[in-house]
Amino acid sequence: MPPRPIAGERPYRIGFVPLTDAAPLVVADALGLFARHGVPTVLSAEAGWAALRDKLAFGALDAAQFLGPLAIALATGAGGLRRRVTVTAGLARNGNTFVISPALAAAVGPFDRPLDPLRFAEALHARAEEGMPPPTIAVVFPFSSHNYLLRHWLAAGGLDPDHDVRLVVVPPPRMARALAEGAIEGFCVGEPWGSHTAACGTGQIVLASGDIWRDHPEKVLAFGEGVAERDEAAAVALTAAVIEASQWLEDPANRPAAARILQDRAFPELPLSTIAAVLDGRVAAPAGQAALPLATPIRFLAASRPQRDEAAAWLAAMRRWGHATGTEAEALAPWRADLWDRAAATVSPPPVRGAAAPSPLLSTTPEPDA
Structure with a gap:
């Protein structure tokens, strides 16, 4: 029955x-x-x-x-x-990506993916020395894999996630627009929203969550x-x-x-x-790129x-x-x-x-x- x-x-x-x-x-x-x-x-x-x-x-x-x-x-x-x-x-x-704005990517300079957390920390320290505030980075919820994996990665570069960045919560479907409008400078979110942002050219994928904890x-x-x-x-x-x-x-x-x-x-x-x-195990890229x-x-x-x-x-x-x-x-x-x-x-x-x-x-x- x-x-x-x-x-x-x-x-x-x-x-x-x-x-x-x-x-x-x-x-x-x-x-x-x-x-x-x-x-x-x-x-x-x-x-x-x-x-x-x-x-x-x-x-x-x-x-x-x-x-x-x-x-x-x-x-x-x-x-x-x-x-x-x-x-x-x-x-x-797996299945999440960390995306940053073109301006933040320019501050980091050329890099190979996955981005080294020490390299990211150097860029944030340089910004701070110029008097710029910590970047606003969005996660999907405080009690989420995105928050804890991102915190682990930031700490590996010597950053304090509660002081050196400003972590905020944005619902996944709203991430791309928030980045495009300048409300945030980066985000960690489940796919396909990172790929969508990259395909639109309004953000750059710098690493995947599986680069932090493989097969998490x-x-x-x-x-x-x-x-x-x-x-x-x-x-x-x-x-x-x-x-x-x-x-x-x-x-x-x-x-x-x-x-x-x-x-x-x-x-x-x-x-x-x-x-x-x-x-298929890929992330989308801007128009004209594979x-x-x-x-x-x-x-x-x-x-x-x-x-x-x-x-x-x-x-x-x-x-x-x-x-x-x-x-x-x-x-x-x-x-x-x-x-x-x-x-x-x-x-x-x-x-x-x-x-x-x-x-x-x-x-x-x-x-x-x-």
Whole structure:
């Protein structure tokens, strides 16, 4: 008997932010995989992470694409809101880019990608000596991989992320415009928004997040507090559909169709070529230039099984910067690999369990002086 929705015949409401790493959810819906597993669903595109967090926390959504560090923050009450979400799958590895304005790139001078953090620090120190204020750099949310990977990279160059730059939050779809209008001088965001900015010529990609932590975990599939516990069968079925979508996305023959699905359902304003390049492991370039290959392309199936060891790396980063409260047991409780294992057992062919990616965030890199 197929699993039943949590509220009679009401479909599961699943939220996502328009990003390439939402592909397993968008594709699962487009290909009818959720329905095939017996759980009716409705996908809801959200403008940014604050709105999505609140909707998941207060029951307007049943499940969502979610930031891994945000699941930790909710579980421990960091940020003033405490909720216990349930993470049943990873959605992607890698997939973010760090983009700076042409003026900031000119201050750095010629460089090879990935940009060395020491070189970036030299440019910021030179600006400061000229009396210029710290550059304003945007991340997508305080409790995000983007924030903690960027902080780690800045600190590796001897910069203090809380003093030598001004970190602000901008929703992913608004990053390109904010940079073009001069409201910010750089940003770290999930693709395809970095590629879109580069293709428009209003910013330059200087490194990918995978250059900082190779094959780092990105977004996860999270269920709202108590949702998976009330109906584990439905949660397992939804997770199985996401696993199947990840398998489908890994086949290069499916990438053109995947790009069309994402354009239709997530990025109608973007050129198909920009979306396709990201799925092929490249980042778009200005008109007349070829897309550039990434050493650490976005990956879907390799991220599928949620890894507590990788979540522990986010926790370590949050503690380093004074953003985490609570115990490790509380912080990592949302990660339920056992539910993924149950879901994977229903999928044919069975997915291979991915290994955790060793994280530099667990190193003892000295923190910069205040």
